Amino acid sequence: MQDTYDVAIVGATGMVGEAMLSILAERNFPIGKLFLLAGENSAGTRLEYEGSYYKVGLLSEFDFSQVQIALFSAGASVSGEYVPKAVDNGCVVIDNTSQFRRDADVPLVIPEVNAHAIGDYSLRGIIANPNCSTIQMLVALKPIHDAVKITRINVATYQAVSGAGKKGVEALATQTSKLLNGLEAKPTEFTKQIAFNVIPHIDEFHESGYTREEMKMIWETQKILEDDEISVNPTAVRVPVFFGHSEALHIETREKITAEMARELLSAASGVSLLDNRADGGYPTSVTEAASKDAVFVGRIREDLSYSNGLNLWVVADNVRKGAALNSIQIAEILISEYL
Secondary structure, three states, X not given: XXXXXXXXEEOOOOHHHHHXXXXXXXXXXXXXXXXXXXXXXXXXXXEEEOOEEEEOEEHXXXXXXXXXXXXXXXXXXHHHHHHHHHHHOOOEEEEOOOOOOOOOOOOEOOHHHHHHHHHHHHHOOEEEOOOHHHHHHHHHHHHHHHHHOEEEEEEEEEEOHHHHOHHHHXXXXXXXXXXXXXXXXXXXXXXXXXXXXXXXXXXXXXXXXXXXXXXXXXXXXXXXXXXXXXXXXXXXEEOOOOOOEEEEEEEEEOOOOOHHHHHHHHHOOOOEEEOOOOOOOOOOOHHHHHOOOOOEEEEEEEEOOOOOOEEEEEEEEOOOHHHHHHHHHHHHHHHXXXXX
8 A cells, every 4th residue: 555646536516526525534545646537517626625626637638657546437438438438547446327237347336335446456457336325225234134034125215305416406596486476486407306305216218218317226236245136126216305315125035134233233334323213303314414414324224014024224324425535535535555
């Protein structure tokens, strides 16, 4: 392990890119030279990092041989074009888009779940960051899966508008303001009005009738847990919350697990914060617990009354932090400490 590493952030002006900057500073990541990159619309912007201001460079003109690590979060099409160029120049890429997640020779990593897979970065020079909803779900479920083997997951997500980026946040803020002032709120960014509404539709529809967001949770869970037999039945819903995804999980296990056993496992699990009191407010929510926090919060743990080997959980996490920026940086930390 060397003393410092030169790092590029692609998509630096986006919501996840800005969170990456903040988290790199918070965690004292050993950065030597830092390069912030974006497309033509954002290049030239200045962003602050540890008291200094950096001018955002134009991605299309950047020479990736200048860095050892690149954190990509600028959309799948951008990654498809520029990640291979970065790798060809000797750079290891941690990609926060869906572009490479299903590639067999690209590890898909949640550090608390399958950190061992980071070593496979050498196959392509790429490590993929999973979907935000998959990350928080599997951080919570991995200890239970290890103990009693999960055979089936039913999950309904309640996903914040920040999952759609800055435009999603702006859409909710604008529509809410207009409605509270007696004005018409036309749908923008989402398929229907998001203010004071919930929309059971995230991403494009798949031929199965599920959306692509839902299919990601199926594909990614099986890959990360290295178990093609585990069944996942998701419904992904957009809700009028700015930051923090919530999930209602109903799982079936090969062996019986009690709620108390699950609490014991989760109380000792890395990356998990347990808030499971059967009283008013004794559970986590996106606004009061998850937003701006690093942990995955778990509560409402109870045994399924309809199925002997069933368990229910409520899982909440900040989708921009743990669901994207933090997970990428945790991968980078393990990469430099154990592999580079």
